[in-house]
Amino acid sequence: MSRRRTVSDIGEFGLIEGIKKLAEAHGSNAANARKGIIAGIGDDAAALNLKHIGDRVILFTTDTLAEGVHFRRGWMLPEEIGRKAVEANASDIAAMGGKPLYALVSLAAPSSLEKNVFDGIFRGIVFASEQYKTKIIGGNISRGKEIQITLTLIGAAKKDELCLRSGAKPGDFIFVSRPLGASAAGLGLFSRGIRGFEETKKKFRNPKADFSFSGRLLAAVTSMIDISDGLLGDLGHVCESSKAGATLFTGNIPIDPDALKAAHRLNHDPLDYALHSGEEYALLYTLPEQHLPLAKGFLIGEITRKKGIYLFNNGVRMAVKPKGFDHFLRGKHKGGCHGIVY
Amino acid sequence: MSRRRTVSDIGEFGLIEGIKKLAEAHGSNAANARKGIIAGIGDDAAALNLKHIGDRVILFTTDTLAEGVHFRRGWMLPEEIGRKAVEANASDIAAMGGKPLYALVSLAAPSSLEKNVFDGIFRGIVFASEQYKTKIIGGNISRGKEIQITLTLIGAAKKDELCLRSGAKPGDFIFVSRPLGASAAGLGLFSRGIRGFEETKKKFRNPKADFSFSGRLLAAVTSMIDISDGLLGDLGHVCESSKAGATLFTGNIPIDPDALKAAHRLNHDPLDYALHSGEEYALLYTLPEQHLPLAKGFLIGEITRKKGIYLFNNGVRMAVKPKGFDHFLRGKHKGGCHGIVY
Numbered sequence: 001m002s003r004r005r006t007v008s009d010i011g012e013f014g015l016i017e018g019i020k021k022l023a024e025a026h027g028s029n030a031a032n033a034r035k036g037i038i039a040g041i042g043d044d045a046a047a048l049n050l051k052h053i054g055d056r057v058i059l060f061t062t063d064t065l066a067e068g069v070h071f072r073r074g075w076m077l078p079e080e081i082g083r084k085a086v087e088a089n090a091s092d093i094a095a096m097g098g099k100p101l102y103a104l105v106s107l108a109a110p111s112s113l114e115k116n117v118f119d120g121i122f123r124g125i126v127f128a129s130e131q132y133k134t135k136i137i138g139g140n141i142s143r144g145k146e147i148q149i150t151l152t153l154i155g156a157a158k159k160d161e162l163c164l165r166s167g168a169k170p171g172d173f174i175f176v177s178r179p180l181g182a183s184a185a186g187l188g189l190f191s192r193g194i195r196g197f198e199e200t201k202k203k204f205r206n207p208k209a210d211f212s213f214s215g216r217l218l219a220a221v222t223s224m225i226d227i228s229d230g231l232l233g234d235l236g237h238v239c240e241s242s243k244a245g246a247t248l249f250t251g252n253i254p255i256d257p258d259a260l261k262a263a264h265r266l267n268h269d270p271l272d273y274a275l276h277s278g279e280e281y282a283l284l285y286t287l288p289e290q291h292l293p294l295a296k297g298f299l300i301g302e303i304t305r306k307k308g309i310y311l312f313n314n315g316v317r318m319a320v321k322p323k324g325f326d327h328f329l330r331g332k333h334k335g336g337c338h339g340i341v342y
Numbered sequence: 343m344s345r346r347r348t349v350s351d352i353g354e355f356g357l358i359e360g361i362k363k364l365a366e367a368h369g370s371n372a373a374n375a376r377k378g379i380i381a382g383i384g385d386d387a388a389a390l391n392l393k394h395i396g397d398r399v400i401l402f403t404t405d406t407l408a409e410g411v412h413f414r415r416g417w418m419l420p421e422e423i424g425r426k427a428v429e430a431n432a433s434d435i436a437a438m439g440g441k442p443l444y445a446l447v448s449l450a451a452p453s454s455l456e457k458n459v460f461d462g463i464f465r466g467i468v469f470a471s472e473q474y475k476t477k478i479i480g481g482n483i484s485r486g487k488e489i490q491i492t493l494t495l496i497g498a499a500k501k502d503e504l505c506l507r508s509g510a511k512p513g514d515f516i517f518v519s520r521p522l523g524a525s526a527a528g529l530g531l532f533s534r535g536i537r538g539f540e541e542t543k544k545k546f547r548n549p550k551a552d553f554s555f556s557g558r559l560l561a562a563v564t565s566m567i568d569i570s571d572g573l574l575g576d577l578g579h580v581c582e583s584s585k586a587g588a589t590l591f592t593g594n595i596p597i598d599p600d601a602l603k604a605a606h607r608l609n610h611d612p613l614d615y616a617l618h619s620g621e622e623y624a625l626l627y628t629l630p631e632q633h634l635p636l637a638k639g640f641l642i643g644e645i646t647r648k649k650g651i652y653l654f655n656n657g658v659r660m661a662v663k664p665k666g667f668d669h670f671l672r673g674k675h676k677g678g679c680h681g682i683v684y
Contacts, residue, residue, distance in 0.1 A: 038399060042583065043507050044437040044567060045403035045497070050392065057380055060479060061387035062446045062494060066486045095386040104404045106492050137402060140492070144408045150448050150482070150492040152404060155387070165385050225386060241384065 007118050008111040012141050015118065016041070019105075022126050023136045037137060046137035048102070057162050059155040061092040067147040070279075075190045078117045080205045081149070082124020084279075088228065089153040090132055091209035091281040095226035096164075097218040098157030099211070100134040105151055108144030121149065132211075161215055163224035163285065168242035170305040172222050172286040177210050177297040180231060181259030181270060184277030188266050197265065200258040209281050213296060220291035225284050230276040232320055234284055235309060242286075248301035250313035275320075349460050350453040354483050357460065358383070361447075364468050365478045379479060388479035390444070399504050401497040403434040409489040412621075417532045420459045422547045423491070424466020426621075430570065431495040432474055433551035433623040437568035438506075439560040440499030441553070442476040447493055450486030463491065474553075503557055505566035505627065510584035512647040514564050514628040519552050519639040522573060523601030523612060526619030530608050539607065542600040551623050555638060562633035567626050572618040574662055576626055577651060584628075590643035592655035617662075 007015060020041045038047040050058070065071060065085045076084070086103070093100045105125055109118065129136055134153070157163075186204025189197050209226070223242055225234045231253070239246055255274045263270035286303055287295055301312075311318045349357060362383045380389040392400070407413060407427045418426070428445070435442045447467055451460065471478055476495065499505075528546025531539050551568070565584055567576045573595070581588050597616045605612035628645055629637055643654075653660045 038504065039438075039506055044434040045401040045440070045495075047438060047499070047504055047506075048400045048402070050395075050400050051397070053392075055393070058390045058392050059387040060390070060444070060446055060494075060496065062448050062480065062482050062492075064448050064450055064482050064484045064486075064492070066450055066484055068487070069485045092386040096381075096389060098387070102402070104402055104494060106404050106406050108406055108408055108490055138404065140404050140406050142406045142408055143411045144406075144488065144490060145410070146487050148450055148486060148490055150404075150406070152402075152446060152494045153387075154402065157389070162380065162389055164381055164389075 005115040006111065007109060007113045007115055010115060015141055018119070019122055019136075019139075022122060026126055026130050037135065040135070040137045041139070046102070046104070048137070053156050056156040056158055057098070059093055059096050059098045059157060060152065061089055061155075062150060062152040063088045063092065064148055064150045073117070076205050078120025079124035079127070082121040083128040084207060085149040085151050086125055086128035086132070087207050087209045087281060088279070089151045090134075091226040091228065093153055093155040094209045094211050095224050095283060096155070096157055097161040097213070097221070097224065098155040100132050100153045100155040102137045102154040103129055103134050103151055105136055105139035106141075106149070107139070108142050108146075108148040110145060111143060113147065121147075125149075125151070158215065161218035163218060163221050165223055165225050165238050165241035168223035168238055168244055168286040168303045169288065170244055170303050172288050172303040173292065173295075173299050174235070174246060174248070174301040174303060175285050175287060175295055175297050176227070176231065176254065176300050177212070177283040177285075179254040179256040179259075179298075180227065180280050180282060181263070181273035181277045182256040183207060183279045184273045185256070185259040185262035185266070185268075188268060189262055192266065194265065197258070197262050200262045203256070203258060207279050207281050210283050213283070214294075217294045217296060220294050221285045221287060223286045227280040227282045227284055228278050230278045231284065232275050232309060233278070238284065238286070239307070239309060242303070245304040245307040245309060246301055247304055247310045247312050247317070250311045252298060252300045254298045254300075347457040348453065349451060349455045349457055352457060357483055360461070361464055361478075361481075364464060368468055368472050379477065382477070382479045383481070388444070388446070390479070395498050398498040398500055399440070401435055401438050401440045401499060402494065403431055403497075404492060404494040405430045405434065406490055406492045415459070418547050420462025421466035421469070424463040425470040426549060427491040427493050428467055428470035428474070429549050429551045429623060430621070431493045432476075433568040433570065435495055435497040436551045436553050437566050437625060438497070438499055439503040439555070439563070439566065440497040442474050442495045442497040444479045444496040445471055445476050445493055447478055447481035448483075448491070449481070450484050450488075450490040452487060453485060455489065463489075467491075467493070500557065503560035505560060505563050507565055507567050507580050507583035510565035510580055510586055510628040510645045511630065512586055512645050514630050514645040515634065515637075515641055516577070516588060516590065516643040516645060517627050517629060517637055517639050518569070518573065518596065518642050519554070519625040519627075521596035521598040521601075521640075522569065522622050522624060523605070523615030523619045524598040525549060525621045526615040527598070527601040527604035527608070527610075530610060531604055534608065536607065539600070539604050542604045545598070545600060549621050549623050552625050555625070556636075559636045559638060562636050563627045563629060565628045569622040569624045569626055570620050572620050573626065574617050574651060575620070580626065580628070581649070581651060584645070587646040587649040587651060588643055589646055589652045589654050589659070592653045594640060594642045596640045596642075
């Protein structure tokens with residue numbers, strides 16, 4: 001059996017040439033499919049004429065997927081890893097009320113990385129970008145001890161549809177766009193090596209950003225964030241930015257049926273998954289009462305003048321720490337309930 | 343003696359808060375010092391109104407610095423590492439004929455990273471950005487096995503001053519903006535553990551992008567690239583993009599005096615440093631004869647219709663491979679001269 005080809009058999013510039021061809025061959029990535037590109041992959045910088053953006057607001061976001069932290073090759077196909085890198089970043093654009101337009105892709109990998117793994121990751125990135133009509137305009141490839149994918153997405157939002165974290169007002173209702181918990185439940189299944197539960201695992205492996213909101217809803221929303229650090233963590237970010245607090249009605253928090261099944265098997269509280277599962281990419285948003293008819297998803301609570309986050313269940317109110325996933329504190333200060341208040 | 347504080351004592355969100363404060367406290371990074379920022383650090387994405395760009399072209403570039411590949415902590419101070427990350431990216435903007443405006447900073451680091459090293463790297467990034475009046479608008483922090491800094495710079499160039507790699511024409515003269523070789527020579531000194539030669543080492547540790555070109559020169563330039571892969575490698579990129587060849591007059595290639603001194607000590611051919619030293623961030627550009635009065639730097643050769651790169655010295659012409667630094671081929675196919683042609 002012959003040795004599998006690695007990226008070091010192709011070289012940096014051969015790899016870039018391959019990416020360029022793949023990106024140019026695909027639909028919205030085809031040459032000139034996106035307006036305004038003066039120079040794309042293969043120059044020192046990409047050069048764009050952004051006149052077609054008009055008076056829309058330009059959005060920039062960047063997010064890294066690191067091997068061993070955000071994915072393991074044993075759990076996900078290379079193409080899924082690439083797709084997840086795009087979805088994680090697209091979700092940040094969705095959370096601003098915008099649409100992605102262009103992408104820069106940086107990949108660090110060891111020289112020993114198999115060429116077919118490299119190709120798979122890039123196929124995932126190109127295919128997921130294509131689905132969002134997002135054009136890859138440049139990037140960087142370098143050596144590193146582990147695989148790290150850093151995507152930068154450039155998007156745009158209409159001025160009156162831009163959604164920041166900071167606009168939530170006391171009395172606003174809190175919504176989440178879809179049921180939660182499957183990502184953490186899927187991770188739990190993989191971590192414990194449990195067979196089956198393919199639907200739950202699929203939700204962990206193939207997360208999707210949520211671009212389902214209408215312009216009217218986006219215009220009415222007072223604050224928005226995507227759930228990437230966990231419901232409590234991200235609600236904490238909204239509350240901090242908006243200088244407010246929140247009460248969640250525990251019974252109203254929608255739990256993904258696949259998360260429920262897995263939680264039963266794993267002997268884990270499904271509500272804990274729903275409160276802390278990151279990488280859900282559901283949208284968490286606030287809406288004033290007069291715009292309730294526009295709401296999408298599930299009403300889960302209310303913004304309060306009183307600071308802090310409280311869970312309300314069967315007449316019992318409990319203060320919770322808004323801690324979500326923290327890259328460096330993980331396992332040190334675990335978020336969660338820290339006592340009944342009244 | 344108490345244990346030194348690490349990033350895991352502060353946590354991801356504490357670190358982001360610290361970066362935000364540092365960035366906002368500094369000159370051009372002070373709040374609203376850059377026009378058009380609707381949302382900066384601390385939301386899902388940065389939101390900008392780019393009306394002040396007018397009809398300029400927008401530039402995007404991204405580059406990664408990885409520990410062990412681009413820097414070693416034993417050789418450079420944390421602040422120098424941060425500065426180098428900015429200069430490497432700024433140089434790509436300079437090579438397009440533009441100026442940087444905004445930056446996104448992604449850092450991956452192990453939990454054990456000392457807080458003062460983290461702070462030093464960010465001070466370097468903030469201070470170097472400030473010098474270019476570039477505002478940090480967002481980024482990402484995640485765990486990783488090694489330190490990796492990925493910067494994305496957003497810049498702008500006047501339409502008629504935009505310089506691509508692809509415009510070189512046969513007959514154009516080839517120029518380099520300043521003497522070469524000190525970066526590779528400095529690296530050689532560090533690698534061999536040689537004391538002294540501080541000036542040479544300083545050039546390796548503190549590379550600088552070159553923004554010294556006037557608008558008139560930029561408008562006259564037919565192609566441009568920054569020397570990050572080595573003179574031959576980057577000239578190769580220009581030739582490939584421009585579908586042309588080049589002849590370099592070996593005697594005209596300016597060698598940095600500090601590279602010369604170090605080469606003597608290291609018993610290394612100084613011309614080899616000048617031809618292959620990456621991370622020089624000097625500008626390599628082509629200029630048609632009628633614009634020679636605008637030229638800056640050193641005339642080192644000519645673009646030819648005949649493909650391939652040739653060195654011309656004392657009546658001898660030698661074909662060279664245009665290979666520069668390749669992250670994955672390094673040490674496998676070494677660039678350089680491969681035979682006398684005539």
